[in-house]
Amino acid sequence: MKIINFLRARFRKYLNEEQWLSDHVKAGLRIGIGCDINPGLMVDHSHCWLIEIGNYVTLAPQVYLLAHDASTKSYLNYTKIGNIKLEDHCFIGARSIIMPGVTVGKNAIVAAGSVVTKSVPENTVVGGNPARVLTTTDALMQKHRELMKTAKVYGEGWRIQDNMTPEMKLQMFKELENQLGYVV
Incomplete structure (x- = not known):
């Protein structure tokens, strides 16, 4: 209830x-x-x-x-x-x-x-x-484009609205320990 x-x-x-x-x-x-x-x-x-x-x-x-x-x-x-x-x-x-x-x-x-x-x-x-x-804005986006080359990048299916599984959420949490990533 x-x-x-x-x-x-x-x-x-x-x-x-x-x-x-x-x-x-x-x-x-x-x-x-x-x-x-x-x-x-x-x-x-x-x-x-x-x-x-x-x-x-x-x-x-x-x-x-x-x-x-x-x-x-x-x-x-x-x-x-x-x-x-x-x-x-x-x-x-x-x-x-x-x-x-x-x-x-x-x-x-x-x-x-x-x-x-x-x-x-x-x-x-x-x-x-x-x-x-x-x-x-251009300089900031260029910086992020460079960072994305080595960062963890998550595509389709990795957002809450895509019904991520609990396992996916845990995986993302662990992969982003001490670093930033990017999600579509």
Whole structure:
């Protein structure tokens, strides 16, 4: 019975998130096609019409998109607001925060846990708090292509959605001890 209750709660959570996102779209949030939006996305409800998500954008779990900053309210009696634009094919890492007035350019990558207070040029990788430029997207991908030549690479069938067996999971765990790998 505990498992059934757990699954019901999980299913309800995803339905609620989908409904919640739909409410933001009705209020003006713009989302392109082919986006991969993971659970826990926090969209600034009070200013969601100032947020635009391009095509094929990936938002990892628990990303925050804040189109307002109320730190000025008690001093100026005004809240700072600004557009957020996530351009096509960008990637926003888990628990990153995108602040008002920020554009993340095409093919840019924001590392997990970053606080982005300034716009990110296209084909750029940023990370940190505050986020700063680390490298270019092309240079990072070239580095990973080189690493893949000697790393363990897992193809089709090696993802949770492919119904991996417990033996496969254990094998992957052991093979990745003290090293990174890549999965399709």
